[in-house]
Amino acid sequence: MPELPEVETMRRGILGIVGARIKDVERVARRRKSIAITPRIDFFRRRVVGRRVDAIGRVGKRVVLHLDSQDAIVFEPRMTGLVLLADPPSQEHLRFRCTLAGRKIRELLYWDRRGLGSVRVISPPEFEKAFGPAKLGPDALAMTAELFRERLAGSKRAVKVALLDQRAVAGIGNLYASEILHVAQIHPARRCNKLTRSQWRAIADATQMVLEEAIRYEGSTLSDGTYRNALNQAGGYQNCHRVYDRAGKACPRCGNEGEVRRIVQAQRATFYCAGCQGKR
DNA sequence: CCCCAGTCCTGCGGGC
């Protein structure tokens, strides 16, 4: 499930297309259902063909191609989407192709097994509307203890649930929320308004540490094998997970056997160590 | 403000 580290890895993996011009875009539909591509592909094509890719950014869990027209192409991978320069994991779930001129790289692909993701071209005002401060909090890598407190300290929600709120902080998903709270040694069910200043400091520090570490390992490829970098290679951070998907196993910090637990919060799995993450 | 359930979708694995 691409979260900030996986999406950032995809972004870095396609930096080689900066300066290229878009020759064509094509919707690839090998199944009856396809992903959301907006606007319709003929309008999409009119907006982007001949345009140069000026920069590649990331907004929360989305990859953004900034074009010389000021329009942007936004890839939102959701659960199983991949932005690729190499051959995709399968032809079956290939969804979108962008052919390029002026660089060695000839095409950029969007592949999505479950098809929950989307590809959009949007104007600057649409960009602001979709990803402005009303919709998206500061990037998780830019969060400080002060920012966390400002945005969440008044909330009565469980801290793990709050970390998933993209309006509060952008980029943290289900996997890294559990990992961050384990490093910060805070129980996931602890309410935000009960956390101390030093605990917010620990959350801010853990957020930087865990996300930067995960980027260094090029993200997490879970047992379903879906997530890959732009060259269709698996990430390595799954081998470093402290608690995620490790229910019943030993905690890597306190070393106690069987202390890693799985609970459900807001209909999502949460993992934590019952031995060293404090009280709810 | 916050919570919950439902929606999209496919592949896998647990249980019978």
Added chain:
DNA sequence: TGCCCGCAGGACTGGG
């Protein structure tokens, strides 16, 4: 052994 159901969860919506 084989089949079916439920689960995985990011973003969003509507109702309480």
